[in-house]
Amino acid sequence: MYDFEFHNPTRIIFGRNQEESIGAVLKVAGIAKVLLVYGSQSVQKSGLLDRVKANLGLSAVSFVEFGGVVSNPVLSHARKGVALAKAEKVDAILAVGGGSVLDEGKAIAVGALAAGDVWQFFIGTAVTAALPIYTILTLAATGSEMNGNSVVTNEETKQKYNISSPFTYPRVSILNPELTCSVPPDYSSYGAVDAIAHVIEAYFTKKPGSRLQDRLVESIIKTVIASHNVIHKDPDNYEARAEFMWAATLALNGLTPTGVGDYAFPNHMIEHSLSALYNIAHGAGLAIVMPAWMRWYSRQHPAQFERFADKIFGVQGAEAGINALEKWFQEIGVPVRLQDAGIAGGDIALIAANAADLATLWGIGAVYTKGVIAEILALAVE
Amino acid sequence: MYDFEFHNPTRIIFGRNQEESIGAVLKVAGIAKVLLVYGSQSVQKSGLLDRVKANLGLSAVSFVEFGGVVSNPVLSHARKGVALAKAEKVDAILAVGGGSVLDEGKAIAVGALAAGDVWQFFIGTAVTAALPIYTILTLAATGSEMNGNSVVTNEETKQKYNISSPFTYPRVSILNPELTCSVPPDYSSYGAVDAIAHVIEAYFTKKPGSRLQDRLVESIIKTVIASHNVIHKDPDNYEARAEFMWAATLALNGLTPTGVGDYAFPNHMIEHSLSALYNIAHGAGLAIVMPAWMRWYSRQHPAQFERFADKIFGVQGAEAGINALEKWFQEIGVPVRLQDAGIAGGDIALIAANAADLATLWGIGAVYTKGVIAEILALAVE
Numbered sequence: 001m002y003d004f005e006f007h008n009p010t011r012i013i014f015g016r017n018q019e020e021s022i023g024a025v026l027k028v029a030g031i032a033k034v035l036l037v038y039g040s041q042s043v044q045k046s047g048l049l050d051r052v053k054a055n056l057g058l059s060a061v062s063f064v065e066f067g068g069v070v071s072n073p074v075l076s077h078a079r080k081g082v083a084l085a086k087a088e089k090v091d092a093i094l095a096v097g098g099g100s101v102l103d104e105g106k107a108i109a110v111g112a113l114a115a116g117d118v119w120q121f122f123i124g125t126a127v128t129a130a131l132p133i134y135t136i137l138t139l140a141a142t143g144s145e146m147n148g149n150s151v152v153t154n155e156e157t158k159q160k161y162n163i164s165s166p167f168t169y170p171r172v173s174i175l176n177p178e179l180t181c182s183v184p185p186d187y188s189s190y191g192a193v194d195a196i197a198h199v200i201e202a203y204f205t206k207k208p209g210s211r212l213q214d215r216l217v218e219s220i221i222k223t224v225i226a227s228h229n230v231i232h233k234d235p236d237n238y239e240a241r242a243e244f245m246w247a248a249t250l251a252l253n254g255l256t257p258t259g260v261g262d263y264a265f266p267n268h269m270i271e272h273s274l275s276a277l278y279n280i281a282h283g284a285g286l287a288i289v290m291p292a293w294m295r296w297y298s299r300q301h302p303a304q305f306e307r308f309a310d311k312i313f314g315v316q317g318a319e320a321g322i323n324a325l326e327k328w329f330q331e332i333g334v335p336v337r338l339q340d341a342g343i344a345g346g347d348i349a350l351i352a353a354n355a356a357d358l359a360t361l362w363g364i365g366a367v368y369t370k371g372v373i374a375e376i377l378a379l380a381v382e
Numbered sequence: 383m384y385d386f387e388f389h390n391p392t393r394i395i396f397g398r399n400q401e402e403s404i405g406a407v408l409k410v411a412g413i414a415k416v417l418l419v420y421g422s423q424s425v426q427k428s429g430l431l432d433r434v435k436a437n438l439g440l441s442a443v444s445f446v447e448f449g450g451v452v453s454n455p456v457l458s459h460a461r462k463g464v465a466l467a468k469a470e471k472v473d474a475i476l477a478v479g480g481g482s483v484l485d486e487g488k489a490i491a492v493g494a495l496a497a498g499d500v501w502q503f504f505i506g507t508a509v510t511a512a513l514p515i516y517t518i519l520t521l522a523a524t525g526s527e528m529n530g531n532s533v534v535t536n537e538e539t540k541q542k543y544n545i546s547s548p549f550t551y552p553r554v555s556i557l558n559p560e561l562t563c564s565v566p567p568d569y570s571s572y573g574a575v576d577a578i579a580h581v582i583e584a585y586f587t588k589k590p591g592s593r594l595q596d597r598l599v600e601s602i603i604k605t606v607i608a609s610h611n612v613i614h615k616d617p618d619n620y621e622a623r624a625e626f627m628w629a630a631t632l633a634l635n636g637l638t639p640t641g642v643g644d645y646a647f648p649n650h651m652i653e654h655s656l657s658a659l660y661n662i663a664h665g666a667g668l669a670i671v672m673p674a675w676m677r678w679y680s681r682q683h684p685a686q687f688e689r690f691a692d693k694i695f696g697v698q699g700a701e702a703g704i705n706a707l708e709k710w711f712q713e714i715g716v717p718v719r720l721q722d723a724g725i726a727g728g729d730i731a732l733i734a735a736n737a738a739d740l741a742t743l744w745g746i747g748a749v750y751t752k753g754v755i756a757e758i759l760a761l762a763v764e
Contacts, residue, residue: 003397015385219597
């Protein structure tokens with residue numbers, strides 16, 4: 001094991017109707033006014049937004065509404081949120097929605113306390129302060145509810161970049177699995193792919209050893225697959241929604257890579273270009289990238305893929321494990337080739353050029369050159 | 383899954399030489415003076431205490447020494463620590479040692495801010511404040527480095543009772559696996575038993591379901607067994623010491639019982655009486671109690687024991703799994719019967735009477751009557 005620091009101060013409140021505690025949570029923390037960040041129709045249609053507003057009223061917490069966050073949240077909208085948060089002098093951000101809403105909420109929390117443009121923090125400036133962040137999660141996938149990550153797309157430059165800071169861990173995240181029962185089947189599946197993608201990056205790219213972390217990752221993947229198989233047939237199954245939700249949170253809360261040393265996020269790096277260029281769902285992009293990257297990477301590093309095949313699917317050999325994962329992706333209805341998502345195979349050079357810029361920013365540009373990324377993407381063509 | 387809250391704010395700094403960061407950590411936190419709590423010879427002989435003191439000096443953090451904490455820490459000594467902490471007006475507690483030192487350090491942290499006697503908090507009064515607690519761990523076992531638990535024995539009343547509070551989570555715990563390489567073989571083995579005992583209580587006594595938590599528990603147990611087998615033959619193996627240390631921390635940091643609903647600590651309950659009455663090592667007592675309790679409990683609830691047998695030891699049937707665990711305990715040299723620890727079988731009634739009082743305090747007295755505890759202990763007689 002390598003040296004590490006682990007510190008995750010987010011308080012999780014998990015279970016049925018727990019969103020009813022938000023007013024009390026904010027009041028105890030001394031928060032008098034929040035920017036209420038959300039997406040669009042679903043939280044309004046479901047009645048969740050009205051219930052949250054009523055609950056804030058009960059605790060005399062005032063709020064300013066800021067809706068309209070889109071999937072793959074965009075910088076232009078986040079900038080409007082920052083301006084509103086500053087103008088209204090809110091004490092905190094309350095993000096109600098899925099990972100996109102939480103991520104944009106975090107960006108606003110950072111921008112609200114900064115003098116310059118918030119994008120600077122996505123391209124290198126260190127975050128040194130943020131408004132307190134509170135969240136009510138409606139979609140299990142990104143893990144944003146228990147980490148300091150925020151991913152936002154700059155539409156002008158076509159860059160999907162991220163903040164990762166100790167200042168942007170939510171103070172409290174409320175996770176009610178019932179709220180995820182209305183997530184459409186395709187987005188449930190994307191969430192499953194996303195959670196798996198979060199744990200496999202370190203699992204496959206770290207150095208050998210750290211068996212405890214391997215076992216924790218395998219526990220999460222097995223739970224995601226088993227619970228999602230139930231959800232796929234029975235979307236209202238509370239137990240499965242709950243196990244899936246908590247597994248997705250643990251998949252990116254900093255636990256699984258503790259002590260594994262250096263590792264990379266190549267699948268996320270390439271996928272960010274897919275969703276930045278084509279605005280496809282993050283989970284859909286990952287389902288396309290992962291089997292291709294795995295086939296490419298396992299040629300050089302087969303051992304961990306052999307373990308993955310055995311522990312997760314009970315099959316022998318690296319290729320058999322990758323095939324089993326790809327088959328499962330197909331069973332749950334996610335795309336596994338570029339063409340499945342309407343992306344032309346001829347676009348590979350364009351995608352690779354975009355991804356190579358991010359590879360450089362993430363410090364893996366020496367390995368993931370345009371040529372290598374194109375080679376990987378060629379394995380994602382029908 | 384059942385509703386839960388999870389909040390573990392302890393920052394872990396893990397790895398070689400990390401104790402060298404303690405002065406800087408305290409300085410950044412604004413701590414000017416600490417009560418330096420430790421045990422006896424080992425931290426002095428090893429030179430660790432001198433290195434810590436020198437490091438505090440480098441950051442101009444002053445300290446008052448309070449040594450002499452014993453294994454199974456006692457109330458009379460903790461009271462002296464409380465008096466010293468009050469008299470010296472320290473800002474924080476720095477505990478350097480194993481779980482006993484950390485536990486007594488927490489008791490002092492609570493007592494130092496209380497008007498009355500510290501024992502009140504062990505017998506029912508809620509903790510509402512504590513001095514900040516910092517730790518440097520030298521023995522992997524109790525998990526005290528990342529939880530709010532403190533166990534202290536009142537020698538007068540022969541009660542081994544505990545505090546469990548959000549106020550007594552360490553702010554920062556420093557875990558350097560190298561410091562554990564000098565732990566004697568028997569205490570390394572006790573630590574392994576203790577870590578396993580921490581995760582099996584909820585695993586076996588919770589209601590069915592929560593497969594994610596089952597998998598996390600199995601990951602920890604498998605890691606403890608595998609890493610301890612290496613340590614048993616090669617005490618200086620850093621990788622094994624590191625995996626073992628982190629597994630022992632995760633075994634009692636609140637993660638594994640998230641969402642499992644109500645569960646009990648019957649093994650710890652009975653063991654507390656063994657170490658309170660006979661002052662045997664906690665891990666030794668647990669190794670005696672566990673196989674007996676498992677045999678008794680599995681008669682009524684075989685399913686999870688069958689899973690345990692399969693997942694941990696690859697054997698079939700509840701009894702085979704318990705036998706395998708007991709055999710492993712014998713291999714690593716810990717006692718598995720009362721007589722192995724020099725306790726007469728005739729003492730069962732005495733032990734059961736002591737344990738039944740704690741069962742009542744812990745709310746499981748209806749099930750764990752004197753008669754039932756005696757029945758369990760009868761299975762721990764040669």
